Structure formats: structure tokens, C-alpha cells
Amino acid sequence: MNLLTRNPGRRHGRSLRTRLLLFISATLVVVCAAMSLTTVFVQRAYLIGNLDDRVGNAAERSLGGAELQPTLADNLGFLLENGHAVGTLAARFDDQGTITAAAVVRQDAPPQALTAAQRTALKGIGADGAMHTRTVPGLGTYRLTALDSDGVRVLTGLPMDDVQDMISGLVVVEAVLALAGLTVAGCLCAVVIRRQLRPLGRVAATAVEVSRAPLGRGEVTALTRVPERDTDPGSEAGQVGAALNRMIDHVESSLAERRRGEERMRRSEERMRRFLADASHELRTPLASIAGYAELMNRGTDRIEPGLAWRRVTAESARMTGLVEDLLLLARLDEGRPLQSAEVDLAALLAEAVWDARAAGTGHEWQLHLSLDAPALVTGDEARLHQVLANLLANARVHTPAGTTVTASVEATAARTVVVRVRDDGPGIPTALLPTVFERFTRADASRARAAGKEGGSGLGLAIATAITRAHDGRIDVTSVPGRTEFTVELPAATPELPPGEPALHVRTAPV
Structure with missing residues (x-):
């Protein structure tokens, strides 16, 4: 925020524009250079291929003329025939590669014999039909090939000056066109970038104004927002403006949450005072x-x-x-103190808890329901888990009339969870009490005094069950309507599936 205060968007905007222009210019240069080089290489390959075809034709024509006089190894009379272009170079050599005669065709003049230095430039070319490029002193660069027919060896070449001049001209034209294109593209990019980055300046100005608001003290309402025209999600600048507006919304919601937190703290202090009382x-x-x-x-x-x-x-x-x-x-x-950790069979533990509850509440009908497709094993503190089950069963026994049916069930599947349910068909939990049933010192009778002879607890049983369940990374829940109240405890399983070959247990329901 301080940087934005000192530089209201302009310095950073210019820096970003410069970087974008440099990046786009470098990209265009690379693209233009690649296209130009590709064009030059393709054109050069085409021109060289065309020249090689002409050199091959000239060599075959020269070889045909030399075959008419095979015994005259120094005879180049075939150069006087029509069809040889000006600048055509021809030579004959023996089987040791020694040039016996060499000449070049001239305009309106007999062929001119090559000097010793010029002949030296032609050495080392074999009569295998391959193309060679040699620089002949005084004549320029030539494309040459040599052919052999029954001991008659002829070397023929054509000048490459026209091809090289054409390639050089093509390079110049490509360079000029690329430079002109880069200039035009750079100007257009500068205009477009300037227009596209203009909203960023307004976004930065909004950020500066928000940074000057006294967020740390007092109530802050109606913080400045980025104008809606600068929050178009179709552009990057609009995305930044929309993100800044969302951040401002979060700031305002955080301030409101702080006020609500202070209110919750006051209510928490009131609950703490009631808890102590x-x-x-x-x-x-x-x-x-x-x-x-x-x-x-x-x-x-x-x-x-x-x-x-x-x-x-x-x-x-x-x-x-x-x-x-x-x-x-x-x-x-x-305080988060660790509990004992061992493998616990919830099915056996629930059966024990149901037997204990039956002994304490003989006026109720107790049922045990097992639905085990996998072992009902969890990792935790056996004594505390037994306390959870005992508290749930005691809650059903104490708060339901005699004759109520209480069904305790445990379900274990391959889904890595074990679910315990305690269900009764009693009158149910009052609707007003249901949201706070797991809080401490919550009782159906809100007064502290108990009626004489009436059994009741301190209101800590379900709170303890909730705390122990959460300490085992599980969850506890309740649903209640008249005639059906069900508490559900879900715990992570210790083993995800049965050992190979062991059959799954089937559903069993039986009265205790």
C-alpha cells in the first residue's frame, strides 16, 4: 500500500507497458527472422536444385560431344556447338585426374583456355556425377560435376553468380519487409497496450484510497470499489479490478465478523458464568x-x-x-490430552454396554442389531468408547417411559467407517432443546432443582460423549421426532476390509 501511495499507478504502469512492448517486439523479431530464414533457405534450395539440373544437362551434352573423338584427350571442340550458355566451363582429364584441357565459353568469342591457377581450382573432382562448388580465380563461383563414359572423362560447370545475386536480393527484401512490419506492429501494440492498461491506473487509485481508510480503528463502512466498467472478467485488467472488489468485500465482512466475534465472546462469557454456577x-x-x-x-x-x-x-x-x-x-x-490407543471391537463393546443397560433398566425392551460386512474394529481408548455407548444407552433409559424399545446397532462396511446407532421409540427430544442437546449441563428440566425421587443426571453425559467421539476423529449426531429418537456415532475403522477368503458377517437382529 505504501508503494501505491508514493506512486499512484503511473510508474508501475509504464514499467509494465515497457516490459510488454519489449516482450512483443522480441517475439515479433524472432518470428520474422524465422520466417525470413525459412524463405531464404527454401528459395536457395530451389535455385540450387534448378542450377544442378542445368549443370547435369550441360555435362551430358559435353560428354556426348567428347565421345565423338575419344582419342583426342585435349579436344574441347564440343564447346563450339550451339546450346552452351555463356560462362559454361568444360575440361577433360585422364584416368590419373590430370586435367588435359580446360576452357570457358565467352560471348561472341571462341572459348578461352583456363590458366594453371584456374585449373588447380578444379582438381580433386571425381567422375562420379556428384555436384561440387568451387571458386575459380578470375571467373567466380561455379557449380561443377564430372561424368565418365568408357574412359572419356568430362568436367562441366556453370557460374553461380546469378543464383547468389538473387539470394542476396531476396535477403535484402525480406529484411526491409520485416523491419517495416515490426515498426507497424510495434506502434499498434503500443497503442493497444496503452488502452488496455489504462484501467489498471484506476484500479491502483482505488487501492490507494482503500489503503488510506482507518481499518484498524472505528467502524469502516462503504469502502470505495473499483468501477463496474473496470471489472469485466473478459480482460486481465477487469479480473484484477474484480479481485480487488472481492478483497474489499472480504475486508468489510472481516470487520463485521470481528464485531460478531466480540458479541460471541460476550455470550461465551455469559455461558461460562452459567457453567460455573x-x-x-x-x-x-x-x-x-x-x-x-x-x-x-x-x-x-x-x-x-x-x-x-x-x-x-x-x-x-x-x-x-x-x-x-x-x-x-x-x-x-x-486441552487435547492424548487418550490410550488400541484396537477395539465396537460390536463386542456395544453388546457389553447393552447388557449393562438391561440390568439397570429392566422395564425397557432392549435389542442388539449387528450389520457387519467387515470387522467393527476401531483404534482408540476402550474405556472411553464404552463410556460413550453407556451414556447414550443411559440417556435412552432415563428419558423414556417403561416399555420403550431401545435398539442399539453397529454397522461396519468396507467404507473405512464404523457406525453405532442408538434408537428408541419414546416421546422424543423437545424441539427447543434439540440444538443444544450436546452442550454441557443441558437437561430437559431447565431448573437446577429435581423433583423428589426423579432420576436424572448432571447434564454432562452427552457432552462427554461428544468430546470423546471428536477425540477419536469421529462425529456424533441426533435426529428426533415423536416416536423415534436416534443418536449416531461414526468412527474411522481400523481395518478397511476383511482378510482374503474370510466370509462377511450377515445382519442379525435379536432381543437381548
Whole structure:
């Protein structure tokens, strides 16, 4: 933001334009050079091929004339025949490669014999029909070939000056056209780039204005946005403008979220105060009972039997101990302390928990449902997982009337998850209570006082089940309507599939 404040978009815009122009110019230069070189090479290959054809024809014609006088190794009379172009060079040589006669055709004059230096330039050319390029002093560059027919060896060549001049002219023309094209393309690119980058200046100006807003203090509303014309997603500059607008939206939403966070913090403090009040009351009630019974026993009154008093003291002490242990467990789970880790069979664990629940609630009908296509094995703390199952079953037993059917099921498939469900056909959870059923000290009876003889908990059972499930990387959920309430616990499986050859278990449903 500081850089934008010092340079309101212009310096960076010019730098970007310069880089774009350099890049486009370099690309055009490379393309033009490649096209020019390709054209020159193709044209040169065509001209050289045409010249080689003419040289081959001239050599065959010279060989035909030399075959008429095979014994005269120094006779070049065939050069006087019509059809030989001006500048045609011909020579005869013996089987040792020594040139016996060499001459070049002139305009309106007899052929001119080559000098010793010129003959030297022709040495080393074999009579194999291959094309050779040699520079002959005083005559220029020639394209040469040599043919042999029954001991008659003739070397023939044509000048390459016309071909080289044509190629040089082509290079000059290509260079001029490329330079003119590059000039025109550069001017057009400069105009287009300047027009395309103009919105970036407006985007930068918007960013500067936003950077000057006091975002760190007070309420900031209606931050400046990039104009809609500069947010067209069809162009890069429009994408930058749209991205800046989204960032400004995020800034405003973050500020609003901060205000909401402060409000949530205030509500959290209120919940914490209520939590402390509930915990204090839950601990104070058994302490008051213990103190009352102890006072009666200390007075030695006959208003209460000593054995009953001791049993009540023991019961209230156990209740207080359980509450303290539940609070300590929640505190340890909140701190993220690691639990014991071992392989646990949830099917066996659920069966044990159902038997325990049946012993505690004989007025209910209990069913165990196993649907196992794979072993119901998970990795975790067996004691804590048993506590989760026991809490869910106790919740169904305590909050449903006698005669309610409670079905506990476990499902294990190859999907690497094990699902435990506890379902009952009781009256269901009140709709107003359902969103907070997993929170601590949540009870159907919102008051702290309990009716006499009414069984009830401290409101920590489902909260503990939730914390233990999350500590095992699982999740817990509940759905409830009148006549059907179902708690679902999903945990990651320890083994994804059965060992090879072992048959899958089938669905079994049976009353306990």
C-alpha cells in the first residue's frame, strides 16, 4: 500500500507497458527472422536444385560431344556447338585426374583456355556425377560435376553468380519487409497496450484510497470499489479490478465478523458464568446432603437410622465424585490430552454396554442389531468408547417411559467407517432443546432443582460423549421426532476390509 501511495499507478504502469512492448517486439523479431530464414533457405534450395539440373544437362551434352573423338584427350571442340550458355566451363582429364584441357565459353568469342591457377581450382573432382562448388580465380563461383563414359572423362560447370545475386536480393527484401512490419506492429501494440492498461491506473487509485481508510480503528463502512466498467472478467485488467472488489468485500465482512466475534465472546462469557454456577450448584447439593447427614449422625438423634445415613452419605459422595471426574475428563479433552490407543471391537463393546443397560433398566425392551460386512474394529481408548455407548444407552433409559424399545446397532462396511446407532421409540427430544442437546449441563428440566425421587443426571453425559467421539476423529449426531429418537456415532475403522477368503458377517437382529 505504501508503494501505491508514493506512486499512484503511473510508474508501475509504464514499467509494465515497457516490459510488454519489449516482450512483443522480441517475439515479433524472432518470428520474422524465422520466417525470413525459412524463405531464404527454401528459395536457395530451389535455385540450387534448378542450377544442378542445368549443370547435369550441360555435362551430358559435353560428354556426348567428347565421345565423338575419344582419342583426342585435349579436344574441347564440343564447346563450339550451339546450346552452351555463356560462362559454361568444360575440361577433360585422364584416368590419373590430370586435367588435359580446360576452357570457358565467352560471348561472341571462341572459348578461352583456363590458366594453371584456374585449373588447380578444379582438381580433386571425381567422375562420379556428384555436384561440387568451387571458386575459380578470375571467373567466380561455379557449380561443377564430372561424368565418365568408357574412359572419356568430362568436367562441366556453370557460374553461380546469378543464383547468389538473387539470394542476396531476396535477403535484402525480406529484411526491409520485416523491419517495416515490426515498426507497424510495434506502434499498434503500443497503442493497444496503452488502452488496455489504462484501467489498471484506476484500479491502483482505488487501492490507494482503500489503503488510506482507518481499518484498524472505528467502524469502516462503504469502502470505495473499483468501477463496474473496470471489472469485466473478459480482460486481465477487469479480473484484477474484480479481485480487488472481492478483497474489499472480504475486508468489510472481516470487520463485521470481528464485531460478531466480540458479541460471541460476550455470550461465551455469559455461558461460562452459567457453567460455573451450574457446576457449583451440582457440587453444592451433594455436599449439603453429606453435611446434613453427618450433622444428624453427630447429634446421635434417633430421627434417622445410622445405616441409612451412611448409605446416603456414600451415595452423595459417589455422585459428587462422578461429577468431579466428569468435569476433569472434559477439561482434559478440551486441552487435547492424548487418550490410550488400541484396537477395539465396537460390536463386542456395544453388546457389553447393552447388557449393562438391561440390568439397570429392566422395564425397557432392549435389542442388539449387528450389520457387519467387515470387522467393527476401531483404534482408540476402550474405556472411553464404552463410556460413550453407556451414556447414550443411559440417556435412552432415563428419558423414556417403561416399555420403550431401545435398539442399539453397529454397522461396519468396507467404507473405512464404523457406525453405532442408538434408537428408541419414546416421546422424543423437545424441539427447543434439540440444538443444544450436546452442550454441557443441558437437561430437559431447565431448573437446577429435581423433583423428589426423579432420576436424572448432571447434564454432562452427552457432552462427554461428544468430546470423546471428536477425540477419536469421529462425529456424533441426533435426529428426533415423536416416536423415534436416534443418536449416531461414526468412527474411522481400523481395518478397511476383511482378510482374503474370510466370509462377511450377515445382519442379525435379536432381543437381548
